[in-house]
Structure formats: structure tokens, C-alpha cells
Amino acid sequence: MQHNASLTTPYAIRNMIRNEDYTGSTSGFVPGFVQANLVILPKRYAFDFLQFCQANKKSCPIIASSQQPGAVSISNVAHDLDIRTDLPRYRIYKKGQLVDEVTNIKEYWQDDLVSFLIGSSFSFEDSLKDAGIEIRNVTEHKSVPMYITNIPSESAGIFHGNMVVSMRPMKPADAIRAIQICSRFSDVHGAPIHFGDPAAIGIKNINRPNYGESVSIKEGEVPVFWACGVTAQVAIAQAAPDFCITHSPGHMLITDIQNAHIASF
């Protein structure tokens, strides 16, 4: 079976991914449905990590997490979910170091693993596009530029680090509209945390993102910065837990949750 963009349900896409008929990026898949970042940690780290996310919910909004260690499904998020197979690509970390990248994690699965789903900017990008706002990274076919700021996250147990932000350049009028729209979506980072001067949040060179790719900023535009789920990955890298699994960047879980259903008003 080849990739068929007309597959219109998240369930159909997840099945295609489960069968490893598709192992690429989920960018643009099934517009209107929430895509989630994945973090999997052994139970001994789970409470600290959840506390970290709760304390830094603009960066790390928890959509859902395992009801019990070792569970491969998560209720109310995705029908018939198997977290070990239903994302296209995973990264395996040991003591904070990337050791493998795989298309399923069956061989890495352990009974003490707890899965966390973290909201992603893919959701609000849909809503911004619906409002006629150009998303530069989409237009330029790049992954969104991300920067480590000088804004410290709240620490929790072993987890600490600075906030990572994603950046989308916009004209001020579009930025104002984007702030309004994103304010409705607190589960996917909510409103931006900054716009304008990158140095004010510790970004030295806007053209050299720490993650993703640089995008062009046109005359009359300002960079607009959103808290980013990669904040969790920076905290995990610094905490260097014995073991951790994440999705590969851009290779997300497509949930059954509609973006419209997580809007707060």
C-alpha cells in the first residue's frame, strides 16, 4: 500500500503507519486533528516529568498520559492505539544520548514505561492557516525554526532547563490575529510568549536556530515566538535519564481529537 493522501481518518493513517507502509513526517496529515509529541519514560521518572510539564504547561501541555505503566494504549485519545507502532518514527535515548532511530519500539518496550502525549504547534498552525495567515515554515517547506531561550523552565526533580520557542514571522496585524486565535488553544501552547527583539529572550542570531531550519523574515514582519514542546526534550537531555523514547521530530501521533474540541472558547 502506498501513501494515499485521501486517507481521511486518523485511524486509517495510524493503521498505515502501524503496518509500516508509511514511515515519513506527519506534517499536513489529516488537517483538523490534534497531532501529539510523544515522550516515554520509565515509571521512576514519570512523576517528576509530569510535574515538570504541569509547571511549564505553555511549553509542555500534556494532552494525555498512560493510565498505568506498560499500557500501550491511552483512553480517549486514539481508537485501538498501540503506542509502540502507531507513530512513523521513534528515537531511543540512553543516559541522554540518542542511540537508535526506529519505526516501531516493540523491541525496546518494557513493562515500566509511561507514555506522555504533549500538544504540538501543528494544531494551531491549522487554525492560523484557516484564518488566512501565512505560516512561513509551511510556505517554505521547512521545519519550524526553534531556539533555546534564556527563560528558565520551572524545575521538577531531575528535570530542568530553559524554554525552547518556535518562531513564525508575521506582519503585526497577523501576529495580533494569531495571538487571538492561539489564546483559544491552551492545550497546544496557547498565545505566543514574545514577539520582536530576539535578544530580549536570549536569542543571539535569529538566522541560526538551535533546531529546525531558518526561515525568511520579510520587510515589515516581526518574529513571533511560541513556547515549544522541545522544551521537554531539552530538559530530558539535561536530566539524562537511563532510558527514554520520543517521537522523531515531525513524526507525530495523529490522534482522534479534533482541534476544534480542544479550543477553550
Add this chain to the structure above:
Amino acid sequence: MQHNASLTTPYAIRNMIRNEDYTGSTSGFVPGFVQANLVILPKRYAFDFLQFCQANKKSCPIIASSQQPGAVSISNVAHDLDIRTDLPRYRIYKKGQLVDEVTNIKEYWQDDLVSFLIGSSFSFEDSLKDAGIEIRNVTEHKSVPMYITNIPSESAGIFHGNMVVSMRPMKPADAIRAIQICSRFSDVHGAPIHFGDPAAIGIKNINRPNYGESVSIKEGEVPVFWACGVTAQVAIAQAAPDFCITHSPGHMLITDIQNAHIASF
């Protein structure tokens, strides 16, 4: 009777003003209640003016207007209102020229006059202060700086002109919060229409406002611009109707409407 800041109801303040015991600015009076700009025009201009306001509602949000020409009260806005006496100070215009400034308009009243109440930024300033955001013009005891932009208003009949904006400098994080808060108040100008580069909306010198007074913009702050009810006064000045009455700047009608009651969510 002297000015007593402890008079806590709009009705009590309006009575004091009606008796001409107080003829000053209403800035800071009865926080939490909507203060309105006043425009009074002969009936022959009323439809065009209302159309102008409807077409430019970010600048000229109509809170209420007379149910019939010559009426001195307006239902559901202010108990026992007499529009001729219940504002501290009025301006009289003939053919677009200011000809008088008075503390009541009894001698100028005509049976064909229609009154319009237009929302004011005083309302959202209250809400911003409640959120801990500094309002520079309040801190510096100045009237807010206002600028004529290069953004044309929608024309209606004889009424046309460019949008006037008020400006409040803020740190980006406060500006984002202000955009969220003001989005709830579409009856009092709603979200800002621009931030950052003044030249992008035709403002040549931020330190030389067309109305009000210049305020300081500190390191790390950006100017944030809101559509302003003075847009109506610019349109009236350009249309130069035979006769028009407005409130004097800062000398508003204090209504019985609570700011919280005009919030859209």
C-alpha cells in the same frame, strides 16, 4: 459640594456633574463602569454617521444611540439620563469649527438632535490595570497619545477620513496579554490594530502625537496601537456638518454599564 472620590455609583457622579459641582475630567472615575464618548448630530446626518460607525466599528463602536430625535435620555445606558447636562464638558462645532466649550448644552439643544455613545479605551484600561499591566499615560498622568494614521476609514455619505489610533507602550509579553484581554471587549475597540514600527501605519514621529500627550517608551518596549474613537471626530471635522456637539476630550459620560457586562467571553 466638592468632588468626592468616594461617590461610588455612576448615578451619584452624574448627579454631581448635572449640578455642575464637578466639571473636570472623568478619568479614573467609578472604575469598572463603561465611560462613553458622545457625538450629537442633527437627524439629517444621523444615518450617514451611524453607517460610518458601523463600517468602522473598531474605531467607532456604538454603545447606544437615541431612540428618537430630540430625546435627552437613552434607554438601558444610564438611569435618569439627561444627555444635555450629565457630562462635565461639551464642545460645540459649527461647519466643522469649534465655536464654544460649555458645561451643559441646554441652550444649544434642538428637537432634531440625535445622540451617539461610542465606546472608549477607558474601559479596557481598567481591565489591563486589573491584570497588572502598567498604562503609561496613567502612570505619567497624561492624556493618551493619539495619532492620525494612513489607514483610510470606510466612507459613509459625507463622513470619511483616516483612522486615529491611541498608543500605549508595553513590553511584548504585556502586549500579548493586552491583546488577549482587549479581544474580549469588542465594544471598546477590541484588540490593537498594530504594534511596533509606527511608520508602517503612517506615523512619522511617535513623540509628536496629533492629539493627547507624548509618553515615554522605555528600553524593551514596543508601541501598541488601538483604533480610537477620535476617528469619528476627524471624520466629522472633514465632513464639516452645520452643527455638531461632542464631549470635551476626557470629559465622558459615565454609564451604568459594567465593563464586565460588555465582555464577549
